[in-house]
Amino acid sequence: MNILKLSTKNLLRNKLTTFLNIILVAFGVAILSILFLASTQIGNKLERNARDIDLVVGAKGSPLQLILSSIYHIDFPTGNIPAKDALELMQNPMVKRAVPLALGDNYEGHRIVGTDSGFVSLYDLKLGNGKFWAKDLEATIGSTVAAESKLKIGDKFFGAHGLSDASDEHKQHAYTVSGILQPQGNVTDNLILTNIGSVYKMHEPEHDENEKHHEEINNKEITSILIQYRSPMSVVIFPRMVNQSTNMQAASPAMESARLFSLIGVGIETLKWFAILIMAISALSVFISLYNAMKEKKYDLAVMRCLGASKPKLFFLVMIEGLLITVSGAILGLLLGHLALQIIGFYQESSQARLTGLYFVADELYLIIAGLVIGVVASIIPALQTYRVDIARTLSKDK
Amino acid sequence: MISIQSITKKYNHGPTLTFPDWIIQDEEQWLLLGASGSGKSTLLNIISGLLKPDSGEIKINGTDIYSLPLKDMDRFRGQSIGIVFQKPHLIKSLDIFDNIALASSLAGLKINKSRVMTLLESLGLAEKRKNFPDELSQGQLQRVSIARALINNPSLLIADEPTSSLDDENAENVISILTEQAAGNHASLVIATHDKRVRNRVSKEYLL
Numbered sequence: 250m251n252i253l254k255l256s257t258k259n260l261l262r263n264k265l266t267t268f269l270n271i272i273l274v275a276f277g278v279a280i281l282s283i284l285f286l287a288s289t290q291i292g293n294k295l296e297r298n299a300r301d302i303d304l305v306v307g308a309k310g311s312p313l314q315l316i317l318s319s320i321y322h323i324d325f326p327t328g329n330i331p332a333k334d335a336l337e338l339m340q341n342p343m344v345k346r347a348v349p350l351a352l353g354d355n356y357e358g359h360r361i362v363g364t365d366s367g368f369v370s371l372y373d374l375k376l377g378n379g380k381f382w383a384k385d386l387e388a389t390i391g392s393t394v395a396a397e398s399k400l401k402i403g404d405k406f407f408g409a410h411g412l413s414d415a416s417d418e419h420k421q422h423a424y425t426v427s428g429i430l431q432p433q434g435n436v437t438d439n440l441i442l443t444n445i446g447s448v449y450k451m452h453e454p455e456h457d458e459n460e461k462h463h464e465e466i467n468n469k470e471i472t473s474i475l476i477q478y479r480s481p482m483s484v485v486i487f488p489r490m491v492n493q494s495t496n497m498q499a500a501s502p503a504m505e506s507a508r509l510f511s512l513i514g515v516g517i518e519t520l521k522w523f524a525i526l527i528m529a530i531s532a533l534s535v536f537i538s539l540y541n542a543m544k545e546k547k548y549d550l551a552v553m554r555c556l557g558a559s560k561p562k563l564f565f566l567v568m569i570e571g572l573l574i575t576v577s578g579a580i581l582g583l584l585l586g587h588l589a590l591q592i593i594g595f596y597q598e599s600s601q602a603r604l605t606g607l608y609f610v611a612d613e614l615y616l617i618i619a620g621l622v623i624g625v626v627a628s629i630i631p632a633l634q635t636y637r638v639d640i641a642r643t644l645s646k647d648k
Numbered sequence: 649m650i651s652i653q654s655i656t657k658k659y660n661h662g663p664t665l666t667f668p669d670w671i672i673q674d675e676e677q678w679l680l681l682g683a684s685g686s687g688k689s690t691l692l693n694i695i696s697g698l699l700k701p702d703s704g705e706i707k708i709n710g711t712d713i714y715s716l717p718l719k720d721m722d723r724f725r726g727q728s729i730g731i732v733f734q735k736p737h738l739i740k741s742l743d744i745f746d747n748i749a750l751a752s753s754l755a756g757l758k759i760n761k762s763r764v765m766t767l768l769e770s771l772g773l774a775e776k777r778k779n780f781p782d783e784l785s786q787g788q789l790q791r792v793s794i795a796r797a798l799i800n801n802p803s804l805l806i807a808d809e810p811t812s813s814l815d816d817e818n819a820e821n822v823i824s825i826l827t828e829q830a831a832g833n834h835a836s837l838v839i840a841t842h843d844k845r846v847r848n849r850v851s852k853e854y855l856l
């Protein structure tokens with residue numbers, strides 16, 4: 250019979266206290282692990298999606314909204330810009346690569362993006378199956394879209410107006426799936442790519458439409474342009490030029506993501522301190538439980554000394570009890586954290602930013618270590634008491 | 649053989665206790681008698697290596713036990729001295745079998761399951777082996793603590809007031825068990841008591 254078994258039996262004897270303490274530690278760890286996992290996942294996604302894009306140009310409005318809609322495909326676009334102006338900007342010598350986007354439709358919640366072949370090279374897209382879109386009304390779909398909609402090559406589908414719901418379908422034109430992308434690990438997994446012409450076609454008036462509509466089509470519009478600079482020097486001049494001399498606005502993904510993150514950051518920071526507070530309370534609770542148990546355990550410890558146990562052995566006996574609680578609490582907390590995130594991901598609406606619990610970060614190792622440290626801190630004082638138990642006196646006195 | 653020579657002990661704020669010299673031969677059975685407060689428990693604690701005397705020497709089979717390093721003394725006590733207290737002091741979280749087996753593993757010895765069972769049987773506790781201490785009576789618990797004291801085949805069995813919290817029948821029983829088991833296991837026996845019921849059962853007396 251080793252001390253581990255003895256500690257376990259002691260803990261099992263006080264099931265309720267043990268359970269409460271484990272749960273306390275687990276809660277603290279679970280909250281922290283959710284924070285770690287969610288913020289790294291969101292951070293990674295933000296970074297991966299904006300990796301090669303220096304600037305987004307679109308209609309005037311909130312720059313954050315422009316970035317969210319054109320890069321992360323979560324918010325609504327700020328409006329449209331005249332294709333003529335866009336083209337002019339795309340030919341600017343400072344621009345190395347410019348990719349136009351025409352948004353506005355969706356299929357079962359997956360956004361349909363009208364663009365050109367520049368999009369393929371910008372995101373370094375690889376085909377899994379079939380070919381890239383070429384003609385009007387051909388579409389290449391992301392891997393998640395394919396998995397969720399069960400669309401196969403050659404299948405036809407109708408786009409719906411708007412960015413998320415399917416109430417208003419464009420029944421007059423059907424898209425044909427020409428290819429399916431390999432999983433890219435970024436937002437393109439959730440997109441349906443086609444050419445800009447297809448998007449225009451969707452919105453072409455039926456023949457009995459009025460004059461005003463005609464005009465809009467003639468002055469064609471797109472939603473935004475994704476831009477790569479030729480040289481980093483343009484960072485300062487180019488956006489200012491766009492914002493001042495045109496009717497469009499330029500927004501930098503790096504700046505807006507950082508701003509977004511600093512907004513979320515306040516919340517994360519608060520939660521983090523809250524979790525640390527819970528962990529501190531759990532340490533205190535484990536300490537109080539062990540300390541109180543020492544009064545009763547004094548006899549057990551004295552008996553064990555009589556039976557030949559050395560002082561260090563009893564010291565470890567008490568330490569291990571504390572450590573068992575906090576380490577199993579930490580492990581349970583990690584499991585809870587991952588489970589919670591998996592459940593959150595399952596119920597999340599926007600598939601673009603979906604979180605998963607099947608993801609591990611190195612920081613979680615620190616949580617286990619934190620569990621160990623809390624165990625040591627909480628049990629060291631009770632454990633040191635084993636050195637002070639006066640065996641002779643404890644046992645010869647009537648209990 | 650155990651020899652005790654010119655032992656003295658003074659507690660803080662107490663008188664100095666002096667103890668007459670004493671030699672206990674192998675397998676001898678002794679009563680340690682004295683009024684309350686005369687120092688019976690103190691002497692037993694000194695003999696079992698739990699309380700260092702201020703002066704004097706105590707040798708068990710030739711070893712001066714207080715010259716041993718602390719850890720060795722703990723091990724020595726676990727292996728060669730069995731102690732029975734006034735209260736059984738069993739570990740509540742372990743069942744009867746494990747309580748006895750614990751004494752072996754704490755003394756650094758292998759657990760001998762069949763010896764545990766033989767001891768339990770000879771004390772009439774075989775069917776209680778899976779029970780926990782709070783499911784047994786005082787008399788049964790005291791017998792378990794005797795089994796625990798005997799498990800490692802000690803050369804000395806020490807009992808401090810083993811009967812004072814028991815009724816006549818149980819006290820009678822415990823004394824019989826102590827004397828018989830000590831003899832059967834070839835251990836010397838020292839019982840500290842001021843219980844008159846014990847006086848006529850053991851012939852050798854050491855008076856404080």
Ligand SMILES: Nc1ncnc2c1ncn2[C@@H]1O[C@H](COP(=O)(O)OP(=O)(O)OP(=O)(O)O)[C@@H](O)[C@H]1O
Binds near residue numbers: 645662690691
């Ligand atoms: N830990 C201690 N600190 C101070 N004084 C002590 C301590 N233990 C015992 N004493 C004192 O030492 C003397 C001897 O005590 P001891 O317990 O050895 O007596 P005893 O013969 O076993 O008594 P009893 O029959 O009541 O058990 C008593 O006067 C007691 O008050």
Ligand SMILES: [Mg+2]
Binds near residue numbers: 645688689690808
């Ligand atoms: Mg006493």
